[in-house]
Amino acid sequence: MIRTRADIARTALDVLTTEGSDALTHAHVADAAGYSKTTLYSYWPSRLDLAAAALDILADMPQYERTGDLRTDLVGQLTTFRQAVVDHRLDRVLAAMAQWATVEAMSQLREKINSQGQRLIRAILAEAFDGPELEAAISMVSGVVACPALMFGTVPDDDVIKAAVDIVVTSAVLKSAG
Amino acid sequence: MIRTRADIARTALDVLTTEGSDALTHAHVADAAGYSKTTLYSYWPSRLDLAAAALDILADMPQYERTGDLRTDLVGQLTTFRQAVVDHRLDRVLAAMAQWATVEAMSQLREKINSQGQRLIRAILAEAFDGPELEAAISMVSGVVACPALMFGTVPDDDVIKAAVDIVVTSAVLKSAG
Numbered sequence A, B: 001m002i003r004t005r006a007d008i009a010r011t012a013l014d015v016l017t018t019e020g021s022d023a024l025t026h027a028h029v030a031d032a033a034g035y036s037k038t039t040l041y042s043y044w045p046s047r048l049d050l051a052a053a054a055l056d057i058l059a060d061m062p063q064y065e066r067t068g069d070l071r072t073d074l075v076g077q078l079t080t081f082r083q084a085v086v087d088h089r090l091d092r093v094l095a096a097m098a099q100w101a102t103v104e105a106m107s108q109l110r111e112k113i114n115s116q117g118q119r120l121i122r123a124i125l126a127e128a129f130d131g132p133e134l135e136a137a138i139s140m141v142s143g144v145v146a147c148p149a150l151m152f153g154t155v156p157d158d159d160v161i162k163a164a165v166d167i168v169v170t171s172a173v174l175k176s177a178g
Helices: A002-019 A026-033 A037-043 A047-060 A070-088 A090-102 A104-125 A131-152 A158-176 B002-019 B026-033 B037-043 B047-060 B070-088 B090-102 B104-125 B131-152 B158-176
Strands: none
Touching (some): A002 A026, A002 A037, A026 A037, A026 A047, A037 A047, A047 A090, A047 A104, A070 A158, A090 A104, A090 A131, A090 B090, A090 B131, A104 B131, A131 B131, A131 B158, B002 B026, B002 B090, B026 B047, B047 B090, B047 B104, B070 B104, B090 B131, B104 B131
């Protein structure tokens, strides 16, 4: 039964990222996963429940292990984020969640998922920045991967990631030097 | 007739940003705009044509006027971008376009719209950066507004915009100093 739930949740995430949010219905996911609609409804009564189950899978993605060095950790975390966009189409997940945000419950789910997603980058940057600078740095660093993915369906090269990290680290070094 | 087209395109954009991309159908837009479906189909035979007409309206949005000063222009352009997110829900437009990107023709339309959208920020940053640094800076600066909007449905405060611009300008100044 745990296996069934996991199978269906995985299929739901695949449907979401390959066919878009319109396709995430009980009927379509049941068909794609080879289970009955009744089974799906018994686990997840609403479409929001089904979406939440799919998105829960993302919480189990491999996490980058911090070393304590700002530059190394930022490059490592951005490279991991980029890989997740390629492997799991996180850009489409993000777009689907943004689309659903007109629904209050979905908006809360989006906030939870995205806060989790940014937790590590926030922790890394919080050692160098605080206040408005910290918020700016988090959005800027996230944007290096998120913006090209969402706007053009591409991911940044290693050179671009490195250049972005240099810009942020330079600022952090100057700041700590007063 | 030009007025009719403009009316319907404006309604289509409203539908897209308030109800999401699923709602952007000939039937629903015709109903919302108070025109017949036949009229809509005569102007825009496909859903892609209808989407393109809606998105064309964004090309006429007020543009920030550059002064030539890097810091002033970045703050000005980001403030204009933030206002467009608030007034025109550019975040939802971006999310809708990202969702449609599985369709090749839609993917091309998205690339055109987003390239136009980034043209001014690219021109401003190209005076201080080039190569991978330029690409990094464009994504980072765009991310200051785009990331919170897409991930949390919020926009950055003036303090956060200013902090982000400081990070980029510091890097540009150091670079020009060799």
